[in-house]
Amino acid sequence: MRKAMIVWGGWAGHDPDLCASMMRGWLKAEGFEVRVETSTEVFLDPAIRDLSLIVPIYTMSKIEKPEALALCDAVRGGVGLAGHHGGMGDAFRDSVDYQFMCGGQWVAHPGNIIDYKVDITRPDDPIMAGISGFEHRSEQYYMHVDPANEVLATTRFSGEHASWIDGVEMPVVWKKRYGQGRVFYCSLGHRAYELDIPEIRTMLTRGMLWAAR
Template sequence: MRKAMIVWGGWPGHDPDLCASIVQGWLKAEGFDVRVETKTSAFADPAIHDLSLIVPICTMSKIEKAEALNLCAAVQKGVGMGGHHGGMGDAFRDSVEYQFLCGGQWVAHPGGIIDYKVDVTRPDDPIMSGVPSFEHRSEQYYMHVDPANDVLATTTFSGEHAPWIDGVVMPVVWKKQYGAGRVFYSSLGHRAYELDVPEIRTIMTRGLLWAAR
């Protein structure tokens, strides 16, 4: 049986407990043995090197250097990592090691909760197969991103809330290699209920399964 670990905590506005419960249900339905932790010290556990998948849900949390290095080492040796929105993309702001692993870092969501479009750019990829481009109402993440990411979906900023980014095309969903490990990320899912949006649920579940070894 494949083993996964979810670590949740940080800013409560992203419903980390509810998101962890939802993701745990998805993974259990796929046959995973799921360990759930609420402290970043779990990342320092040598046992994580034996996992198939790690899911951080830790918006604005802090991580100790040793914890980040052990997490990075585990993924580099083959453990998968996947996650969504701020739980993965706005976690551990002061850890450049983690940001290199993740492939991006949140820096803004101009306008807050707005209507925007998610454009599927890689319909040929198994994660996105059959998922159409779709309209969504939530935070439109502006991120600093790794150019080595394999981008699967994007969004285009209108400039209404920040005129200097008018027309900027920003990655929304990506996957990447980190050593022998696979990393998946989706910036969608500001609140837990968004994980039930069919397109988001499909992308997330497929992405996590792709990342897991």
């Protein structure tokens, strides 16, 4: 049986506890044994190197350097990493090691909660199979991203809330390699209820399965 670990905490505004509960259920339905933790200290446990998948849900907060390096080492060694929105893409702002592994870092969401479209750029990828572009209302994440990412979906900024980014195409979903590990990220899912939107739930579930070794 494959083993996964969800680590949740940080800013409560992203419903980390509810998201952890939902994702735990999805993974258990896929046959995973799921461990749930609430402290980054768990990354110092050598046993994490034997996991198939780690799911961080830990917006902002601070991670100690040895904890971040241990997590990065586990993923480089083959443990999968997958997550969403600020729980992975705006975690541990002072850790460049963590950001290098994830492939991106949140920097803004102009206009806060707005209507925007998600465009599928790789409909041929198994993670995106059968998913069409869709309208969404939430935070539209502006991120600093790794050009090595394999981008699966994007969004385009209108410039209404920040005129200088009018027309900018921004990655929303990507996958990448980090050493021997697979990394998947989706910037959607500001609140837990968004995870039940069919397109988002499908992408996240498939992304976790892809990342898991």
